Amino acid sequence: MNAKNAEIVSIGTELLQGVLVDTNGLFLAEVLHGIGIEVSYRTAVGDDRQRIHQVLRQALDRAAVVVVIGGLGPTEDDRTRDALGDVSGRPLILHGETLERIEERFARRGVPIPELVKRQAWIPEGFVVLPNRHGTAPGLLWEDGQRLLVALPGPPREMRPLFTEQVLPVLLERVGSGQQIQTRTLKVCGLFEAQVEERISDLLHTDHPPIGLLAHPGEVHVRMTVSGTQEEVQIQLEEWEKKLRDRLGDAVFGVDEERLEEAVGHLLRLQGKTVAVAESCTGGLIVHRITNVPGSSDYFERGIVSYSNHAKEDLLQVPSPLIERHGAVSPEVAVAMAAGVRSLARTDLGVGVTGIAGPGGGTEAKPVGLTYIALADAQGEEWCEHRFQYDREGNKLWGSQMTLEMLRRYLLKIRVVA
Template identity: 35%
Template sequence: MRAELIAIGSELLLGEIIDTNSAHLAQKLRTIGLSVERFSAIGDDVAAIARLVQEASARAAVVITTGGLGPTVDDPTREAVARAFGQDLEYRPELWEQIAERFRRFGRTPTENNRRQAYVPAGAIPLENPVGTAPCFIVEHAQGVVICLPGVPREMEHMLETRVLPYVRERFNLRGVIKAKLLRTVGIGESMIDAEIGELEKLTNPTVGLNAHAGAVDVRITAKAESEAEADALIAPVAAQVREKLGDYIYAEEKIALEEAVLQMLAMRGLTLTIAEDGTRGALNAKLALLPQAAQVYRGASVLNASPLTEEAARLRSERSADLALALRVTATPEEKRIETALASANDIKTHTQTYGGALTNLAQWAVTVALNQIRIRLARQEPL
């Protein structure tokens, strides 16, 4: 069985806000064994929303909309969903009383336009919203259900957890789970990973997928099963094969950023780090300085001078009394974009140089990933520093 998600609001299409609701919904729906087949975003157009709801309902048993339940004329969800199923809107006095009571609790009086929120499509199942003023509702039809939730994330999340997930699980007799395991890699490209584990990507349960970032790639293994234990059993042998193929390129097996992993490695070994960077507008320091572990292991950033990187790394380590010092320099000319690092310890200085062929706007982020990976590789060797 499949679900579709529809985010409603012209502000989404204008780029004024980001749709975080759909990602949250997808993550939560998989805990009850429901796969999301499609996300859509649409503006505040009643006719267009009605058509999209009809199309989604023909494809998926569960359609969930977010947004458009406010009291203003540009909140179209109630009217659009009613139109999609050929229904009129009907006034529910109990919903109006819930809205008025919520206003009273805040010492306020609802305006007449709030009364719009007490209308739902005829025959819909109303859902009281205890954390907001916009009631939600469910329309049951021959092929499945349409569930309409608020666009405010806090309200949507509460309604999802307390009302929607229990309803969907019971309505469709769902007993399974969908569980995912994340293996995070760095220093290896997506095409190289595909060459190594391409056969695993053809599996159907669990499935294996890749998601590329700036200089890093996530491998996600997703299983559908009757229980978490069964899902884990499906995932485990596939994860073992991925580990065998990719080895030290894997830096974490959870949703942890590379900079967090590096600082954790430093903390585990009782080591400290200082850095200096040029050509990145302080991007590396920005990644490290605000992390919780920074106070324990990070000695801050310095200005990178024009001297050779090896000299700069040695100078930094001495001046900051750090166990490791990284000097990062990024240069971009019409002919070449170059990333250079020097990593100094008590015993040696390791250097690394690579060119970059992507867009200039992504160069700094790639350089940060390269620099962090050089530190990670050095720490992972467990050699004396």
């Protein structure tokens, strides 16, 4: 049987009202993808017997594995059991073992069994019952020729063990031994999505492995998916990572979960360098990100959020005539902030960031988003200018991103100012 194609169907009106995140669907998508089953569709539908029936009919027409989650509860609006009966053409029958299990469960808790709960023991004839250790609704499994239909209760603490312990082994058997799917993500900073695509376009047009691009604020993720035996997967991942790195070079700052602030922290630690930060428009975000990394106190000495001119003069020794002459948002002040914080903190490096986060405070000459970032070391200072076009929090985020990237390029001895 070819079980390489699946559809996830989530049942519940809450999912259609934006009240509940479908974490079950997310979990299943990840696990199925991981074992080499391609999820082609995810569908959410409300607690409506006819609509559930139609969606299941369609799913069984286009997928070899259909996993339905939710709608197996005891109340009137739980219609999945009925719809399973409809789509399979099987009548619901009372399943004695399941009824006993439910009764025992209530007896152990010393609670009288509500009549409604017994509905959960009615299942479509011929379905395999998957006992639920964490709740009253059992999972259900049905094979119809080439296709496999699985129904699981909605509460994640019931669904997950049921799936992992009782459904996953069946699926693994179908997929066949050996085959795996693995992904690896290279994270890129300093290039736009379209620039990344231009550089790797020849690799994108081959089919193996599929490579996907995803843009995030100030970074692009290049994700490759490979399949094969465990050994093949490892070889392919290495090989393709090398090809991508050849084209993307130092723009790649990390792999998979690694964040830009971790990459910077790693380089600082490796080179035994310390840093201090003076920021105004980014308002503490640069330092917040640096200090999110465990052990950052080894290389991070202090952060100054100098929102007022007084703070800039007082804490960073930025001369007040300099601010008057060039304005607080100027290359000169960014440089003075970087040099000032470095000298006072006695660190190897100093960072200075000044800009206009918005929404207020912009002028024609100095619009919202204008940001100067400076870096100081024992030899001197360099600076760069950015013109971000986001809202306040977006401008802060981009400002922090470009600052960390400037630090990274400095530490890698890549030309900092473009």
